[in-house]
Amino acid sequence: MSTPETVSFGYADVTPAEKTAKVGAVFSSVARRYDIMNDLMSAGAHRLWKDDFVGRVRPRAGEAILDLAGGTGDIAFRLATSGASVTVADINADMLAVGEERAAKRGIAGLTWRAANAEAMPFDDAFFDAAAIAFGIRNVTDIPAALRDIHRVLKYGGRFFCLEFSTCEWPGFAKLYDAYSHHVVPRIGQAVAGDAESYRYLIESIRRFPDMQAFAGMIRAAGFSRVAVTPILGGAVAIHSGWKL
Template sequence: MNDTVSFGYEDIDASEKTGRVGEVFSNVASKYDVMNDAMSGGMHRLWKNRFVARVKPQHGETILDMAGGTGDIAFRMADRGASVTVSDINQDMLDVGLERAVERGIDGLVWSRQNAEELSFSNRIFDAYTIAFGIRNVTHIEKALSEAHRVLKYGGRFYCLEFSSVEWPGFKEAYDLYSHRLVPQIGKAIAGDEDSYRYLIESIRRFPNMADFERMIRSAGFENTRVEPIMGGLVAIHSGWKV
């Protein structure tokens, strides 16, 4: 029986997903942050600030920021004194992040190309693991969660910021209309890429709802799990501890 996974609304062989997702992010890398501002009206910045405030990075802590290619989360955590390793499976995204770090005069970050499902790091070396708007693009989410648990120290914490299922009546319908009809057109106008942004929206719809994803986090071994919906579940902060 073939191992199939979702690629947007399409079901494909699992062996194809990493390559196809890689093409999407290589296509959007140069316009990724501009598009984030355009699609969210700049609100993604507030969500990321709130996310990092929940992580509470401390001076001297070692933190792995997975799928963090462009540096948005890592820059915020480094400002608080944490020692951050920025990892991404896509070199084009990492290149954008490195360029942004140079432009901002931010040094001291470690940049490492990594597959979230098969990290090269040793066991129990990080104080925290963060992943923002990346886990829904992983082929086997349960493997990425297991790897996150493996590389965390005992007492380490897991934080994930991801789009989720809007639960506010009225807003849900308006958001569905906006995301399916307008976001691909914004992608076409700004990034010259309608298809990649259609996939990114579809991938949100195929991602587990908040309760199901929390169960996946617990199944990976995390305790004291918590979900914090933002804007009625448009996005959510998931967290858990390795004890």
């Protein structure tokens, strides 16, 4: 399939190459403060969302599981407690470095860390029992290509789970959330990470991401079956899932 001429970077439309470079710069800038910022921006709720997410993945001992855009290891650490063999893949070397340091400090061994572009991963066909991506898919340059490659690396009968910000369908809360996101989050980013612009992009990228049903359609188009979506906070966050059947 052809590569789109332009893709979204926040509210701007840029070439695919520009987006890849710009997103890389954003995450290199925020890598060291990424988890602290997640706590501040969500009042710690992201930890509960991730616990729920991993519970739905249902990792089991002996399985091979891909944690894509795994960055600082938050999802991988949770998956690894099951005894599964977890591969953490991320395109950003700075995020991977933070994750490996955190794993070493916590004494978490046995994780595999790989630099990988989600659109063309260096893994064999039908290799993983499950694939998970949390708060990463919206930053991928070519999302349909990434979904197709996730489908490729899963075994038949394998499952895919995605945790991502989406579009809140609670009108009153949506207005409050929108105001908080656009006006407060960049200020927190400046105060804590010294980088308001990167967090402004992250909020804008949420606004440009497809709504729950549109993204579910993209997952189906990539070849997945039994696609489902579970909204959180009226859809401000959503867990999508699909199976390779």
